[in-house]
Amino acid sequence: MFPLANYCLPEGFDSRIYTYGHRNVQGIAFHPETGAAIAAEHGPWHSDEITILENGGNAGWDPRPNMAGRGDCPDDYCGYSPNQEEGMNRYERAAWMPMTDFETYPDAMPPIWNNNGWSQGTSSAAFLEGEAWGDWNGAMVVGIMGIGFGGTPIGQRIDVIEFNDGNTDVEDVTEMTLPMEPGRFRSVVMGPDGSLYTSIDEGTIYKLTPGS
Numbered sequence: 001m002f003p004l005a006n007y008c009l010p011e012g013f014d015s016r017i018y019t020y021g022h023r024n025v026q027g028i029a030f031h032p033e034t035g036a037a038i039a040a041e042h043g044p045w046h047s048d049e050i051t052i053l054e055n056g057g058n059a060g061w062d063p064r065p066n067m068a069g070r071g072d073c074p075d076d077y078c079g080y081s082p083n084q085e086e087g088m089n090r091y092e093r094a095a096w097m098p099m100t101d102f103e104t105y106p107d108a109m110p111p112i113w114n115n116n117g118w119s120q121g122t123s124s125a126a127f128l129e130g131e132a133w134g135d136w137n138g139a140m141v142v143g144i145m146g147i148g149f150g151g152t153p154i155g156q157r158i159d160v161i162e163f164n165d166g167n168t169d170v171e172d173v174t175e176m177t178l179p180m181e182p183g184r185f186r187s188v189v190m191g192p193d194g195s196l197y198t199s200i201d202e203g204t205i206y207k208l209t210p211g212s
Helices: 090-096 131-136
Strands: 025-030 037-041 049-052 122-127 140-144 157-163 170-175 185-190 196-200 205-208
Touching (some): 131 157, 157 185
Parallel strands (some): 025 122, 122 185
Antiparallel strands (some): 140 157
């Protein structure tokens, strides 16, 4: 990581804050080759996001009324508008209340993954390490807690996210085959033994070993 003074920060920006404009970051992992900080973040009933952070960058979340073509919202907060219980099409929701508002903030940090437009509860993130993981060595894993609200499919799983050669974008996403029943995967952490450990809401911790 580089010192903050090496970056050109926006005018009036507080250098103690690395990035801003986030909604609900659940996990941050550091790329093993580039050192880049990468955030996994909940969307507002649509568009969970993974974003490569840039110092001084704006993630583009702005739930104020009368922005991005919206009008007024209840209690001057549009973050859950339209009403999440209505089962509205996720792309229509995104047009109304975008997770990353490029119309208002054209220079916002672009997400490299948005969970196919769904919000299913991304949790923490980690990078797989060790030759035992084969082609997944160096890939990112993200836990999904599985929110089935308003027509959203329940997605309790762990996704393996592989980057392109330049480590600037997502090349492939694979759902990990698990030896146990799925749950609300709250945390994923690499252990010193090269295994991936994951916990679920009920408190159980699982050890996932490549090839097992």
